[in-house]
Amino acid sequence: MPMKNTTIPSAPARGPADHEVRDQIVAAATEHFSRYGYDKTTVSDLAKAIGFSKAYIYKFFESKQAIGEMICGNCLHEIESEVRAAVADTDLPPEKLRRMFKVFTDASLRLFFRDRKLYDIAASAATENWQAVQAYEARVQKLLQEVLQEGRQSGDFERKTPLDETATAIYLVLRPYLNPLLLQYNRDTTDVAPAQLSSLVLRSLSP
Amino acid sequence: MPMKNTTIPSAPARGPADHEVRDQIVAAATEHFSRYGYDKTTVSDLAKAIGFSKAYIYKFFESKQAIGEMICGNCLHEIESEVRAAVADTDLPPEKLRRMFKVFTDASLRLFFRDRKLYDIAASAATENWQAVQAYEARVQKLLQEVLQEGRQSGDFERKTPLDETATAIYLVLRPYLNPLLLQYNRDTTDVAPAQLSSLVLRSLSP
Numbered sequence A, B: 001m002p003m004k005n006t007t008i009p010s011a012p013a014r015g016p017a018d019h020e021v022r023d024q025i026v027a028a029a030t031e032h033f034s035r036y037g038y039d040k041t042t043v044s045d046l047a048k049a050i051g052f053s054k055a056y057i058y059k060f061f062e063s064k065q066a067i068g069e070m071i072c073g074n075c076l077h078e079i080e081s082e083v084r085a086a087v088a089d090t091d092l093p094p095e096k097l098r099r100m101f102k103v104f105t106d107a108s109l110r111l112f113f114r115d116r117k118l119y120d121i122a123a124s125a126a127t128e129n130w131q132a133v134q135a136y137e138a139r140v141q142k143l144l145q146e147v148l149q150e151g152r153q154s155g156d157f158e159r160k161t162p163l164d165e166t167a168t169a170i171y172l173v174l175r176p177y178l179n180p181l182l183l184q185y186n187r188d189t190t191d192v193a194p195a196q197l198s199s200l201v202l203r204s205l206s207p
Helices: A018-036 A043-050 A054-060 A064-088 A093-114 A119-127 A131-154 A163-177 A193-205 B018-036 B043-050 B054-060 B064-088 B093-114 B119-127 B131-154 B163-177 B193-204
Strands: none
Touching (some): A018 A043, A018 A054, A018 A064, A043 A054, A064 A093, A064 A119, A093 A119, A093 A131, A093 A163, A093 A193, A163 A193, A163 B193, A193 B163, B018 B043, B018 B054, B043 B054, B043 B064, B064 B093, B064 B119, B064 B131, B093 B131, B093 B163, B093 B193, B119 B131, B131 B163, B163 B193
16 A cells, blocks of 8 residues: 655654653662662652652652662563573573573572662562562563473473473472572572572473 | 499589579560560560569570570471471372471471561571571481482482482472571462472472
């Protein structure tokens, strides 16, 4: 179907687009929270720091938690991207599984505890089971299922146990290394645990 | 060898034996901590509640932590006894392993979170890695090794993987359900996790 030769009306004179303001608020909030902590910062503090009015911030986010959710979501996406890249980088399902354990642990440790002091937000998110966390956990479980499915097709993994059962159990083994609340108390085992646990899991999957 | 017919000298007039006083202090402290919390109670509070002088308590325990260690030790021994009884009650190594997962989880949940509000003490113990906790963890690992060894001898479990490696990995799987700090964040999974995880572990052990 041929495109009509229409004239695109120029946008009316206005400020930055909504998504730009949202990004600006999130960037400033990330900076502010990582310096002063999420729990201790109010929307008023944030407004003052950015130079916006509190009311203006509330036009874009209904609460501090909504800003936190966005930051948390970004952080979880970053972890997930690293894992997906590592998993995509090999064709062997057993190696994919090993990398899931290793990279989830390393990236979670780095993002939750070192790089940005975002632990406060991650902890609130996990404690209150924010939507961003639920979505993340669902995506991780789906990725795990895909890797298991691939390994069943390639003949690397056994097929007797229902896929759901296998996936749920392995997720329970992995969870203490990607949930920030659990990870904080597992930090003394993170150098060896991913390798030992993925070896155990691979033994459980042998055909 | 015939016993000599000696006259046992009567004990000099004195108060209750040391171990009786210690038990009395521990019993009163358990009661007091479970009502007011371990963190919030000082040795002075405790002395007042028992009706002893603070100095008298310090004759028997060098610190509040020393009393807490004794209470914590009792609690961990109780959990361990339940597990050992359940394990001893079957001859089948796979069933022993299942029971370890189930009974450690149930008994820890009950003792740390319900019966006595001893969570405060258990949490301090785990955070500060008290001697009572270290000893407990070592005993749990030893019990696990014994069950694995039995299963290897009976032919139920594979023998290719070094015993140490198997035991360490399984302990890592079990740990989130017996460490009180981890268990508090696993409470939404404790109804199904022990069965699912022990099934996974048993698959990993199949010869």
